[in-house]
Amino acid sequence: MRHSLIFFLLINFLSFDRGTAQTVLKLSIENDYISGSNYFFDIFLQRISSPDSGNIYLGNADLILSFNQQMFSSPTLNKVGLTPQAYCTFMPQNESTVNNLVTQTNYYNSTSGIIEDNLLIINLNGPTPSDSIVFGTRVAKIDSQISFHRLGRFMISGVNNTNGDPDLRWKTLGTGLKTKFFTLDSIAPFHSFPIELSTEKNTCPDYLEINDPTIPSGSYQVLLDLSVSGMINTPDMVTLRAGVSVELQPDFSIQTGGTLQIQIGGCQ
DSSP: OOOOEEEEEEOOOOOOTTOSSOOEEEEEEEEEEEETTEEEEEEEEEEOSOGGGOOEEEEEEEEEEEOOGGGBSSOOEEEOOSSGGGTOOOOBSSOOHHHHHHHHHHHHHTEEEEEETTEEEEEEOOOOOSSHHHHHHHSBEEOSOTTOEEEEEEEEEOBOOTTSOOOOEEOOSSSSSOOEEEEEOSSTTOOEEEOEEEESSBOOOSEEEEOOSBOOSEEEEESSEEEEOSEEOTTOEEEEEESSEEEEOTTOEEOTTOEEEEEESOOO
8 A cells, every 4th residue: 555645834825916726727728720731739738726716917937838749740839720719719808809819819929839859848928917997908808718828839840640649748847948927917007926826737746856946836846856946936836746756856845835745656
């Protein structure tokens, strides 16, 4: 029988203006198919946290996915659609025909993608609203609607094996580049905060070293050993899960109101 040791540390977890509810964003790949030598897929977002956490107002994002290189020859990554509204379905808080189109155009034009080795790297340079009017008419509001909030359709060219599996997997763990999303406060000065992510497919490395000065909220898991440096800010919540050990380095710290949870067990 496998046993798990769960250690939970809570330091004076207080209630702040943004609330203690965790904001969770689900990322999904949908409508994927192969046509000729091209592989197409859509990226959808959905808030799956409780209504108490509020909606997500999308800011900057780095989308990092691994894929099966063996299925492609000299692949390139491109956005699909001659017009933004063809495949971007983001809506602002104040919806109208004009506002919707402007919002979709801004996010479409601010999204770019490249391939490095076995990684798809999609960058989103989110909006920087100057006032409440710009916020309400230009910033995408992501709520709990399923398969509705589509960032866009993307294409990987160079398919050389139509019977293969592209095997797209979100990279939210490990060292180097990883997927990160940020949400904006809905009132000035519209501060940006990291969002906890949920994915259908994720990668789990053997080892992981976290050495960010500020450790973003979220779950970090490895098959074997995990080493952590940096600080957990207020009111962030961080979960560390390792199959063998979690080592907190001397410069690791938790700000009053931050939360750390450590679990010993395999990747979930």
